[in-house]
Amino acid sequence: MYLYESIFSDMDPLKKSWLSRVGLVFIAAVLVEIISIVQYEHVRKLMQEEMEIRSEVVMGAMMQRIEHLLELTEVTMKENLWDVQRCLSRPDSIFASMVRLIDDNPYVVGGCLAFVPHYYPSVGRLFEPYAVKEKGKITVQQIAGPNHDYTRNQEFTFVLDSLKPSWTDPYSYGPDSLNYATYSYPVRDYGGRLAAVCGLDIDLTWLGDTLNAHQPFPSSFSMLLTEEGSLVTGPSKRRFSPELVSKTVDILNGTLPASAIPGLAIRKTKMDRDPYWQLVQVYKVDEAFTRMRRMRRQQMIFILLALAILAFMTNRYARSARKLREASEEQARLSGELSVARNIQQEMLPKTFPPFIYGSVESAREVGGDVFDYFIRDGKVFFCIGDVSGKGVPAAMLMSMIRSLFRMVAQKEDNPSHVLRILNEELCRGNDSNMFATFFMGSLDLYSGEMRFANAGHDKPFLVSDEIALLQAKSNLPLGVFPDTHFEEQTLTFAPGTTLFMYTDGLTEAKNIERKAFGRGAVLEVLRGCTTGASPQDVVSSLSEAAHRFAGEAPQSDDLTMLVVRFDPGHILREQIELSNDLSEVARLSAFVKGFCAKLPVDPKTASGLRLALEEVVVNVINYAFPDQEAGTVSIQADSNYHEVRFTVTDAGIPFDPTSVMEADTTLDAETRPIGGLGVLLARKLMDSISYSRRNGQNVLTLTKTIS
Amino acid sequence: MTTTIQEIDGKIVASLSGELDTAAAQEAEKALQPLLSCEGKEIVIDCTNLDYIASSGLRIFLSILKQAKGVGSRVVLKNVNDVIRDVLELTGFISIFEFE
Numbered sequence: 157m158y159l160y161e162s163i164f165s166d167m168d169p170l171k172k173s174w175l176s177r178v179g180l181v182f183i184a185a186v187l188v189e190i191i192s193i194v195q196y197e198h199v200r201k202l203m204q205e206e207m208e209i210r211s212e213v214v215m216g217a218m219m220q221r222i223e224h225l226l227e228l229t230e231v232t233m234k235e236n237l238w239d240v241q242r243c244l245s246r247p248d249s250i251f252a253s254m255v256r257l258i259d260d261n262p263y264v265v266g267g268c269l270a271f272v273p274h275y276y277p278s279v280g281r282l283f284e285p286y287a288v289k290e291k292g293k294i295t296v297q298q299i300a301g302p303n304h305d306y307t308r309n310q311e312f313t314f315v316l317d318s319l320k321p322s323w324t325d326p327y328s329y330g331p332d333s334l335n336y337a338t339y340s341y342p343v344r345d346y347g348g349r350l351a352a353v354c355g356l357d358i359d360l361t362w363l364g365d366t367l368n369a370h371q372p373f374p375s376s377f378s379m380l381l382t383e384e385g386s387l388v389t390g391p392s393k394r395r396f397s398p399e400l401v402s403k404t405v406d407i408l409n410g411t412l413p414a415s416a417i418p419g420l421a422i423r424k425t426k427m428d429r430d431p432y433w434q435l436v437q438v439y440k441v442d443e444a445f446t447r448m449r450r451m452r453r454q455q456m457i458f459i460l461l462a463l464a465i466l467a468f469m470t471n472r473y474a475r476s477a478r479k480l481r482e483a484s485e486e487q488a489r490l491s492g493e494l495s496v497a498r499n500i501q502q503e504m505l506p507k508t509f510p511p512f513i514y515g516s517v518e519s520a521r522e523v524g525g526d527v528f529d530y531f532i533r534d535g536k537v538f539f540c541i542g543d544v545s546g547k548g549v550p551a552a553m554l555m556s557m558i559r560s561l562f563r564m565v566a567q568k569e570d571n572p573s574h575v576l577r578i579l580n581e582e583l584c585r586g587n588d589s590n591m592f593a594t595f596f597m598g599s600l601d602l603y604s605g606e607m608r609f610a611n612a613g614h615d616k617p618f619l620v621s622d623e624i625a626l627l628q629a630k631s632n633l634p635l636g637v638f639p640d641t642h643f644e645e646q647t648l649t650f651a652p653g654t655t656l657f658m659y660t661d662g663l664t665e666a667k668n669i670e671r672k673a674f675g676r677g678a679v680l681e682v683l684r685g686c687t688t689g690a691s692p693q694d695v696v697s698s699l700s701e702a703a704h705r706f707a708g709e710a711p712q713s714d715d716l717t718m719l720v721v722r723f724d725p726g727h728i729l730r731e732q733i734e735l736s737n738d739l740s741e742v743a744r745l746s747a748f749v750k751g752f753c754a755k756l757p758v759d760p761k762t763a764s765g766l767r768l769a770l771e772e773v774v775v776n777v778i779n780y781a782f783p784d785q786e787a788g789t790v791s792i793q794a795d796s797n798y799h800e801v802r803f804t805v806t807d808a809g810i811p812f813d814p815t816s817v818m819e820a821d822t823t824l825d826a827e828t829r830p831i832g833g834l835g836v837l838l839a840r841k842l843m844d845s846i847s848y849s850r851r852n853g854q855n856v857l858t859l860t861k862t863i864s
Numbered sequence: 865m866t867t868t869i870q871e872i873d874g875k876i877v878a879s880l881s882g883e884l885d886t887a888a889a890q891e892a893e894k895a896l897q898p899l900l901s902c903e904g905k906e907i908v909i910d911c912t913n914l915d916y917i918a919s920s921g922l923r924i925f926l927s928i929l930k931q932a933k934g935v936g937s938r939v940v941l942k943n944v945n946d947v948i949r950d951v952l953e954l955t956g957f958i959s960i961f962e963f964e
Contacts, residue, residue, distance in 0.1 A: 742887040764916060764947045771918050775886045822956025834919035834955055841954045 181467040232261040251296040254287035266357040323431035335360040364389035376439030383432035385409040494522040510799035514692035515719035524715035525551025540597035543660040572610035573645035583636035592636035605650040618657040650723035662716035692720035769842040772835035781809025805857040867895035881913030889920035912943040
């Protein structure tokens, strides 16, 4: 028990299920065996019954045939007796009548007329003419003599005594030991005196052969016995040993127990008339069913073999079904994860766009290797587009990394070439899979139209203004190739209305069914078709439509990404005011900011914050940039593209950077807190950025805040 | 910017109304001078009608608070609106004043 348990508890489920399958097959085999045995017994019974019936029919037919033969002989005797009687008075014609007698019946092979002693005194005591058929010729001769005294014959005396016709038991006679039986009939002469016994011999040798000509089994045979049970005729010596036959006869006569030959079955039928012979059929019960048993055994082996094959196949099937299930579960898990990855990636892409920029990614697969991004700070839109080598998950991972790096680095670093350098160094670090990415980034000053850009092997963007041209961007190497690549920075100032169209090769290499690429020429055509006033979103959707129309039914083979930036100062709200360096001017400043904010979609709290921030820095300038109480002016320019507000505060006072003033420590308690430093703190906290520069002998302070 | 000072139930209540920006601060500082000699009475600055405050205004509040604390009194800001509360939070003043 312990062993059993330990065996099963240690087994893996695969083995267990295999064992259970083997168990099932075993049970099935036992069931099949039981069914087979029951069936066998049933069939055996049926067969035995059938055999008995058949044997009865066969024996009945045989018996009928013998009886018929006997009757024919008896009829022959009766029909010819008058002729014999007629000839009794003329002894010279007796021979002829004997010939006629035996000629009448083909089964009769011989006939005799044994006269009572001294019937014809002239011929002596014994007289017996005997006719015999030999090769179709009948010869008659007198056979009685000292060597053949028929008066001693039992049959002769029996017939004479009883005056009844009688059949002898079969006997062997002659050189061939043929089997004969004789029908004896008492013959009276016309005077009514008993004259002779007429005998007709029939040959029974054929009987033995006929009886055994068709036996149902190899070991079965038939015999003919006399009424007393002695053998008349049986199977030939060649087929069955005389010993077996005589033993069987002994069993039949009860002189030997039935157990002497085990499994012996005997069927017996007896003539219901003289000579009351018995017909016997003998067979071995076992042997009768040997073939059936052999058949059953073969059948059993076949079934077991089939079951084993079945078990093997179900095992194989179960195994492959499990594998299939595991694979599909794995597939489901992977696709679930992929869809999560897709969501993450989609989340990374910008969703909302101010009017001057628009971008889109159409991934060929769940996740893609294309990237674009933008953000706005300090009055500039920073944007990038990139294409990671390869597709699918590895490309997507690198894409995520690039996008995160871009966000991190470009938030602090204004110079595109520096951003690219840092990105490149990071990508080259541990880049064992040798992946790389083409990348283009730029920053467009939303107010001046100045664009600074650097390229890392990306397709040159289109520059769309009065005419369409490729941006003359230096190609450089892609990111991730060599860590020390230098990415040259370039600058271009856009005229108002200029549009920069960036794309990945998924656009130009979009294929139709004939494997033809969309191409740069087609892109150019579509761009030409765009009206001058078309928004970046319009441009992207026109091209997307055109590319899809071109590709038709052909599946998208690569990620398709587009990014459009437009310099549109028409969208910019700009107001200016000049203040003298007097704190009373703050009221004017307040009115100015309020008026400006009223034209923008800002809530009162944000408007109040903008006003406060600007007031604080302007007050600082008034207080500190003009230390000698000299008169001066502070000019303020307020710009907004409805996405961002930018204040530029310019004065010609002494160099003064308000951002360098120590901020108040907001964690101190009332007693220890200094009075100053609150203004800069507030301005910093209320705005997104404050930057100071000294240009052309002026202090230039720029404050920006995103409002949408 | 208007300022009124009353003594109610032994408390000095200063009610401010309008915008306390940098320009208004000089005037307000003078108007609120009496609060710097509160003689231990509790000071309530009622901001119900105060719409705006700049850092100069905050500085006045801070000097009133410092003086009051120095004589063991307290300063309570009353009915501060959301805009001003934001400014107080940004500057950390929310933790040194009492509110009601």
